[in-house]
Amino acid sequence: MQGPTMALVPYNKNNDVLSIFNQPEREFNFAGQKLKISQDWNKLGVAAVVWDAAIVLCEYLEAGNVDLDKKKVIELGAGSGIVGIVSTLLGAHTTITDLEKAIPYLTEVVNTNLPKRVEGQFTVQALDWRENLESHTKTYDVILGADIIYIEETFPDLLRTIEHLSDENTLVYISCRIRYTRDSNFLQMLSEVFDLKKVHVDRSRDIIIYKGKKKTKDL
Structure with missing residues (x-):
């Protein structure tokens, strides 16, 4: 998850609806x-829990809706990294990214869950949408994002990042819950x-998955 730590839902330790975020571990x-x-x-707020949008996107990928075998895939705002983990298990060569402060947690979760047979098939990297995009010059076959459009001030940078990492053949999949008008604005x-x-x-x-492909520029 990118940008300032910000709750996507009201957080209350005594709220049974939100108790799932208090669980130290979830199994899938x-x-x-x-x-x-x-x-x-x-410790990390929204970056260190598993959101429904990520689960739904994993289910969508597992169902074979996206050709991931040997594809170059990047996950943006990975949070727990579950989407990148599942993509790798399904055959992708995956770059799993988030802000620098989330990388130790993200690396631990990814390394714990990916078996040796996929070693060399994935990498965990810091990626701040606001800067240093030049260090990520590779164009990806597939760009994935789950619940990454909740902080309005990051929208221009997120759009610029997606544009930078894609060409006219890249497929973009965004899994999200539309909570506010600003989400639709993105x-x-x-x-x-x-x-x-x-x-x-x-x-x-209440999750929607959108698929995007860069528009062809008129000659």
């Missing part, structure tokens, strides 16, 4: 493997540069 089964994702809200910004469409709606968890 994806790509034939049991994943154990540690959580630490008190999607409008993205649609000005990318052909954007809904490809999946999980009504039970």
